[in-house]
Amino acid sequence: MNIDLEDIRPTTHQRVMDLVADAGIDVSDWGNYKRGPDHAASNPKYCYEWAFVEPEQRVVLCLWFDHMLEEEGYVRQRHNFRRFAMELERISGKGTWAKRARALDTAIQDAARDKLPLRVIICEGEIRDVEEEGSEASRVHRRLLDPQPWAVTAYDWMTGDAVLTRSASPNAFADQFTLAEERSASAQRVAVSGEKFVRDPGIRAAALARAQGQCEFCGERGFSMSDGRTYLETHHIIPLSEDGPDATENVIALCANHHREAHYGIGRQKMRETLQAKLRNRS
Ligand SMILES: [Zn+2]
Ligand SMILES: [Zn+2]
Numbered sequence: 176m177n178i179d180l181e182d183i184r185p186t187t188h189q190r191v192m193d194l195v196a197d198a199g200i201d202v203s204d205w206g207n208y209k210r211g212p213d214h215a216a217s218n219p220k221y222c223y224e225w226a227f228v229e230p231e232q233r234v235v236l237c238l239w240f241d242h243m244l245e246e247e248g249y250v251r252q253r254h255n256f257r258r259f260a261m262e263l264e265r266i267s268g269k270g271t272w273a274k275r276a277r278a279l280d281t282a283i284q285d286a287a288r289d290k291l292p293l294r295v296i297i298c299e300g301e302i303r304d305v306e307e308e309g310s311e312a313s314r315v316h317r318r319l320l321d322p323q324p325w326a327v328t329a330y331d332w333m334t335g336d337a338v339l340t341r342s343a344s345p346n347a348f349a350d351q352f353t354l355a356e357e358r359s360a361s362a363q364r365v366a367v368s369g370e371k372f373v374r375d376p377g378i379r380a381a382a383l384a385r386a387q388g389q390c391e392f393c394g395e396r397g398f399s400m401s402d403g404r405t406y407l408e409t410h411h412i413i414p415l416s417e418d419g420p421d422a423t424e425n426v427i428a429l430c431a432n433h434h435r436e437a438h439y440g441i442g443r444q445k446m447r448e449t450l451q452a453k454l455r456n457r458s
Pocket of ligand 1: 390391392393394395429430432433
């Protein structure tokens with residue numbers, strides 16, 4: 176895929192309310208405030224927010240153009256708004272921004288859990304270091320509603336690390352860690368420390384996306400889960416304990432059977448070489 180980031184650089188200044196409405200979010204309540212419906216677009220209850228949610232329908236996020244990344248042929252953003260909110264909470268006078276960051280993290284969770292389509296309002300302007308005490312708010316000069324849908328392609332429920340990807344479908348694939356994280360997320364739902372996993376959820380998601388549901392060793396399709404996702408397991412060919420890199424060249428998606436075999440099979444040493452060769456041939 177060939178992407179030119181310049182194609183999505185915003186060139187006009189449109190109002191947040193109009194873009195949010197274009198994305199399919201109900202904005203009828205914006206007019207319910209003291210200055211009346213004529214000033215709906217500047218209702219402070221809404222117009223400064225970073226995330227807009229139509230429950231169980233869709234999520235709209237305001238993201239900076241300058242934070243766009245090109246990775247593996249996709250446009251992505253990597254964020255941790257939960258950690259950002261915690262940092263803002265420690266600074267006096269940043270309570271409102273902390274709340275907006277929390278709301279953004281919650282919106283990403285909604286999208287990840289319910290596999291909601293994500294729309295992105297791309298913003299350009301002066302990004303201020305809001306973590307600095309007394310700093311001013313960032314200022315948006317131009318914005319546009321990206322015509323392409325986005326998706327939450329990885330969300331680490333323990334840490335809040337999120338990978339947002341343009342033109343990707345939400346959560347079509349799952350591995351053993353996704354399931355464990357979803358279990359712990361629904362079991363605890365507590366604020367957790369910013370401690371980081373050794374495994375980058377974005378790398379696992381990239382391996383699953385590359386495999387497209389087929390075991391990268393035998394080519395068989397992983398099984399379909401009751402919610403429609405396809406299950407495969409991700410495996411570090413050279414284990415992290417042997418200093419194998421947490422990188423797409425070292426992470427392979429395998430059916431559950433071949434994953435166990437890669438760990439415990441009599442021919443596991445030979446299999447390691449085969450797996451490495453398979454990944455070399457794919458790139
Ligand atoms: Zn297999
Ligand atoms: Zn493994």
